[in-house]
Amino acid sequence: MKKSQPISWTPAEAEEYYGIKRWGANLLSVDGEGFLNVHPMGDERRIRITDIVKEAKSMGLRPPMTIRVQDVLRSRVIQLNKAFRAAIDDENYHGRYQGVFPIKVNQLRKVVEEILDAGDEYDYGLEAGSKPELLVALALLENKKALLICNGYKDEEYIRLALIGRRLGKRTVIVVEQLAEVDQIIRIASEMDAEPVIGFRVKLTTNGEGKWAKSTGESAKFGLTPGEIILAAKKLKRARRTTALQLLHFHIGSQVPNILTIKKAVTEAARFYCELVEMGFPMGHLDVGGGLGIDYDGSRSNYESSMNYSMEVYARDVVANIKAVCDDADVPHPMITSESGRAIVAPHAILITEAVGRIGSADDSEIPLVTRKKEQIVKELEEIYNNAGRYGLLERYHDAGQKREEAHSLFQHGYLNLENRAEADRIYWEICRQIQKEIPSLKGNIPEELADIDAMLAEQYVCNFSIFQSLLDCWAIKQLFPIAPIQRLTEKPTVPATLVDITCDSDGKISEFVDFEDVKNALDLHELRPGEPYYLGIFLVGAYQDIIGDLHNLFGRVDEVHVFLEDDEEDGFYIEEALPGYSVDKILDMIQYKADDLCRMMKKQMDRATKAGKVRPRERISMLALYEELIKGRSYLVSSRKKRRVAKKSPAKRAEAPSAANPPPPAATDAQEGNPA
Helix, strand or coil: CCCCCCCCCCCHHHHHHHHHHHHHCCCCEHHHHHHEEECCCCCCEEEEHHHHHHHHHHHHHHHHEEEEEHHHHHHHHHHHHHHHHHHHHHHHCCCCCCCCEEEHCCCHHHHHHHHHHHHHHHHCEEECCCCHHHHHHHHHHHCCCCEEEEECCCCCCHHHHHHHHCCCCEEEEEEECCCCCHHHHHHHHHHHHHCCEEEEEEEECCCCCCCHHHHHHCCCCCCHHHHHHHHHHHHHCCCCCHEEEEEEEECCCCCCCHHHCCCHHHHHHHHHHHHHHHCCCCCCCEEEECCCCCCCCCCCCCCCCCCCCCHHHHHHHHHHHHHHHHHHHHHCEEECCCCCCCHHHHHEEEEEEEEEEEECCCCCCCCCCCCCCCHHHHHHHHHHCHHHHHHCHHHEEEEEEEEHHHHHHHHHHCCCCHHHHHHHHHHHHEEEEEHHHHHHHHHHCHHHHCCCCHHHHCCCEEEECCHHHHHHHHCCCCCCHHHHHHHCCCCCCCCEEECCCCCCCCCEEECCCCCCCEECCEEEEEECCCCCCCCEEEEECCHHHHHHHHHHHCCCCCCCEEEEEECCCCCCCEEEEECCCEEEHHHHHHHHCCCCHHHHHHHHHHHHHCCCCCCCHHHHHHHHHHHHHHHCCCCCCCCCCCCCCCCCCCHHHHHCCCCCCCCCCCCCHEEEEHCCC
């Protein structure tokens, strides 16, 4: 297809099309040169994302890479705590707020440590849902005023570990998920001479909403029914552990899109809380769990990838509804705890991938393909194309599709040669493109059969990453993540495209994109330019994606950089830490292969091939060196790798043959790659 000249575009148009101001809130903007910038603290200070990529490359890292903007974590922790403090003041609430971060959402050490540091002045704590998570939380959480909430299924070891925290003076709360846990806690606490603090998790009748709606309600996996709460309370009274019960907990699901659902759940839980107080338990804490959402598509709507409320509205409604119920029951206002994870960490991480190729989803050749006799079926398709005015859009689409099917049938039965079959396909796609251009004239009254024509005609951009490693929720639960180029945003994108990764799995694709009113089946991107990298940013990926990614096709963790604002630096930032992704030998070790063993096995095969005369001795050295180098290298595509010579070299060049001691030259530099940064 003929390449057109770039069409100028304004930063405002770019922000509007990609929804940057909607889902990016005040954290992202496009500058006058067409580069995407991140504003870590939501103020005027900004960092050009391509500058981060450029500096990371100077450190030896390459896309795909994860950029962690650590200051965003700090700003989100501060925003949440300030929202609750403001709501408490506005509502004349007599209790406090102390949040906890559920480390299951992102257990990476630098993430958890940054959250704890930012939340220290607010006595912000942690939530653990397993023994390994509790081991981490006990070691990292040193603030003795902060809460450590222990959720999840518990065996004896888990309970003992939590009680060790109590013996060390930590505010560890063991939340009872199953009735049998009460007896275990009572027995082990007596054995360890520890004073447990216990919480009950209640199953609410209020159902959740969104993707996780079925994980809540009366059929939920975790929690106690009203009857079980009464039985658990009696167990504590018989054991003279009444003072141990101090917290009521519920969870209405992750990413709750509708604030009304949250209000209903909080009101119902507050009633349970008041009943337990009236039963003689001291209580004092009401944990509203997670659910605070992220607006992935920027629509601010009651849609599963959005939310029809802000963080401030969430805090105000939680506080107001607890207060109303407690005032009505004449019960003192409890300390409020929330376990917001996604809302804290999702915005801090950006996945950068490079589009390394393009697959035409339709024949885009403008040159006729028939050089010999043109068959009748091809002429009939030409008639439809050349006389578009005679037919309506839908009639033209149906007729063209029928003629194309006839051409395929004729080819299969030997009555149509390959040239005519290819020409029939080419004209069919030209008719579809012709129809696509005329669809706007229908002014919204688009027939159902034509609704997906954009997706049908979209290009496929091949991107150097694995959805299964870095964006698993996109495949597993069809989560939408915002995507936008990080450069060339003063050029209008003219190529409707979907994205495919480099795995050998047909599910490794992104074919739905965020839109203001609906979901787009294609995203307009820019033409790829030879020799110039084209980077895409995938945003709001800081929740869960780091942990749940798998090793499909043996693509491992990507390179990673941790970025902080720094006013004294020329570009306004510095990279505190640069972490290489998994090397191939590390990945292989995870699946019970040893790199040294594989290298020895390959050496034996190459030795036999050399003795048999199939490989020259010098070739053997070069081939083995390449194998040994790649087994210690990265699993992802390496752009612009210089070609290696394994054929016979002249004597003057023998000393330069690649080997383990004399490795080949690295990939191309930024200048060679035409990095726009």
